Amino acid sequence: MNGLQRLIAKLGTTKAFAGVGQALTRVDERLLRRTNGRFGVGSSIGLRTLLLTSTGRRSGQPRQVPLLYVERDGAFIVIGSNWGGENHPAWSANLIDQPQATATVRGRTLPVHARLLTGDERQTTWDAVAAYWPAYNTYATRAANREIRVFRLEVSPA
Template identity: 35%
Template sequence: MTAQEQHETIEDSPVGWVASHVRRYVETDGADGGTFHGIPSLLLTTRGRRSGALRRTALMYGRDGDNYLLVASNGGASRHPAWYLNLSADPRVEIQVGAERFAAHARTASTEERARLWPVMTKVFPTYARYQKGTDREIPVIIIERTSPEDSTIH
């Protein structure tokens, strides 16, 4: 992060229970909040596509080698979650896993990658399969790839 970004306020999810989860996670470096109902959880910070503000949310994740995997399920809603729209507009993100924070690049899995990674994520959280059956949109799988510290994650 640049010096300016280090002083920017990060806005946590407007959803009350998610904001509470994020606060506990930040305050304890993931000791409280590093899992959600037994499922690994991380913090994702994106740049708002319209507001330009830094936005942070807590999300369940899976792994594929060194990469982190997210699912833009939005609880099975017919529209993508705001965090996904933000990283689609600017793929430079920051991730916090436990106490570790790092710069990363987010991208939507290709059709071939999704075919391989969707079962990984439905094993992490089987409800994703039900969400997919209940919506007409294809729920994206997002691949988070660590970048070097000198790569500004959020401009």
């Protein structure tokens, strides 16, 4: 991480940043949509961000959300932290209900299949992602009443 990324990661552990981050999510979604996943708020400082499009479990409509990700063994790892809030984010429930989705990353929209990680695989993956964005450990402490969901997005064959 460069100096700016370290500063943002440190700020990311604060509750105030979580509030700001939730507001920036809408801006990030618009930027990622307009640039086909090439540019967003996070990517402007060198953080890896994708635009996940899942199917709303109640509405059946496409739902988009920008997410930080880590690439691991050819897949995208995303975390349902909800900034450490007490509830799981809606997109994570959508993926559990309908694991077929798309990830728009670096100018490409890819079909993906989401798999919720559990046990040792979840913990090993969590550790790798938290090394990239340490604020996730703070979010886990804040969300003490739930285990934060960790998903592996496998790119589906075309």
